[in-house]
Amino acid sequence: MSELKNDRYLRALLKQPVDKTPVWMMRQAGRYLPEYKATRAEAGDFMSLCKNHDLACEVTLQPLRRYDLDAAILFSDILTIPDAMGCGLYFETGEGPRFERPTDTIEKIEKLAVPDPEDELGYVMKAVSTIRRELKGEVPLIGFSGSPWTLATYMVEGGSSKTFEKIKRMMYAEPQALHMLLDKLADSVTSYLNAQVKNGAQSLMIFDSWGGALSHSAYREFSLRYMQKIVDGLIRENEGRKVPVTLFTKGGGLWLEAMAETGCDALGLDWTIDIKDARARVGDKVALQGNMDPSMLYAPIPRIEEEVQQILAGYGEGTGHVFNLGHGIHQHVDPEHAGAFIEAVHKYSAQYHK
Numbered sequence: 001m002s003e004l005k006n007d008r009y010l011r012a013l014l015k016q017p018v019d020k021t022p023v024w025m026m027r028q029a030g031r032y033l034p035e036y037k038a039t040r041a042e043a044g045d046f047m048s049l050c051k052n053h054d055l056a057c058e059v060t061l062q063p064l065r066r067y068d069l070d071a072a073i074l075f076s077d078i079l080t081i082p083d084a085m086g087c088g089l090y091f092e093t094g095e096g097p098r099f100e101r102p103t104d105t106i107e108k109i110e111k112l113a114v115p116d117p118e119d120e121l122g123y124v125m126k127a128v129s130t131i132r133r134e135l136k137g138e139v140p141l142i143g144f145s146g147s148p149w150t151l152a153t154y155m156v157e158g159g160s161s162k163t164f165e166k167i168k169r170m171m172y173a174e175p176q177a178l179h180m181l182l183d184k185l186a187d188s189v190t191s192y193l194n195a196q197v198k199n200g201a202q203s204l205m206i207f208d209s210w211g212g213a214l215s216h217s218a219y220r221e222f223s224l225r226y227m228q229k230i231v232d233g234l235i236r237e238n239e240g241r242k243v244p245v246t247l248f249t250k251g252g253g254l255w256l257e258a259m260a261e262t263g264c265d266a267l268g269l270d271w272t273i274d275i276k277d278a279r280a281r282v283g284d285k286v287a288l289q290g291n292m293d294p295s296m297l298y299a300p301i302p303r304i305e306e307e308v309q310q311i312l313a314g315y316g317e318g319t320g321h322v323f324n325l326g327h328g329i330h331q332h333v334d335p336e337h338a339g340a341f342i343e344a345v346h347k348y349s350a351q352y353h354k
């Protein structure tokens with residue numbers, strides 16, 4: 001394996017000195033890029049794109065050709081695991097993800113098996129190794145998964161939900177059923193992420209997109225507890241380097257201290273929290289990733305640059321910050337604005353790393 005030419009992102013996650021604040025964007029390969037739309041059209045539907053390792057590699061690299069990004073993220077989806085468990089994932093245009101076979105009873109949960117990452121999810125591993133090879137050591141490759149709670153919301157609801165009616169009913173009326181599901185998902189995520197590391201992922205991120213829908217105590221019992229189980233089971237060093245782990249609970253700003261206690265290396269922040277306060281609360285325990293409102297990219301470029309400077313100043317001196325959006329980039333963003341955002345991070349951050 002070739003040496004990494006740019007390891008700013010890995011160094012910042014491990015709180016080692018850097019020359020500039022590293023930056024990448026959640027959903028950086030996606031529909032705001034015309035070249036993504038062209039490749040997606042060539043593939044047909046979204047899952048066919050994920051399952052074709054050459055095309056998945058191509059769309060992973062597209063944003064890196066345009067922008068000076070400090071990391072690449074595997075092109076795939078968090079819903080590959082439930083799909084591999086037999087739930088029948090499909091995408092209804094404009095409606096988001098759906099499952100043909102929701103997992104909404106204890107009988108169905110009992111029948112679920114932990115997928116073999118090298119078999120049912122072999123296409124993801126092939127994408128990871130292809131991307132890693134094609135990156136040629138330019139920047140590190142991020143592997144990822146959804147959190148058990150977030151995956152369970154899609155599996156129990158049968159797709160996206162605004163109210164979480166079915167899963168919350170299960171959580172409070174039949175908690176043992178949900179715990180069984182979450183436990184199987186934690187085992188699935190652990191072996192899936194470890195397989196990504198073995199195939200070349202150099203850092204891992206867990207997306208807990210719906211943890212913020214939980215109550216204070218339910219968050220600990222139904223989301224954090226299973227992310228803890230995953231963190232405890234992950235390979236933390238490979239190829240002679242640490243493999244940093246980032247936990248991101250959207251809407252989880254109130255729980256940063258508890259998340260930092262899991263032993264992860266970094267926390268992802270959404271835009272609802274002041275990064276200065278977040279840093280004061282977690283201290284030296286973890287690095288922070290975030291946290292510009294993705295909608296700021298609709299603003300004129302000078303306004304974007306101002307916001308970048310404010311967030312950099314909020315974090316302040318020294319390492320431990322990976323700049324990102326507080327959630328995925330929106331599909332109607334002008335790619336030029338995304339470029340200005342990335343340039344601004346590098347331009348204005350050097351002064352904090354002297």
Ligand SMILES: Cc1c2[nH]c(c1CCC(=O)O)Cc1[nH]c(c(CCC(=O)O)c1C)Cc1[nH]c(c(CCC(=O)O)c1C)Cc1[nH]c(c(C)c1CCC(=O)O)C2
Nearest residue numbers: 026027028029030046073074075076077078096207209328
């Ligand atoms: C909740 C969630 C999902 N998927 C993901 C999450 C967690 C992050 C978050 O909170 O947004 C994670 C994800 N999904 C995708 C990536 C790729 C890597 C990246 O560039 O960040 C990652 C990291 C590609 C994708 N995943 C999806 C797209 C768009 C699909 C398309 O091309 O039509 C992309 C680029 C599809 C997807 N997949 C999912 C949703 C809600 C959607 C959107 C459906 C829609 O808007 O039509 C589930």
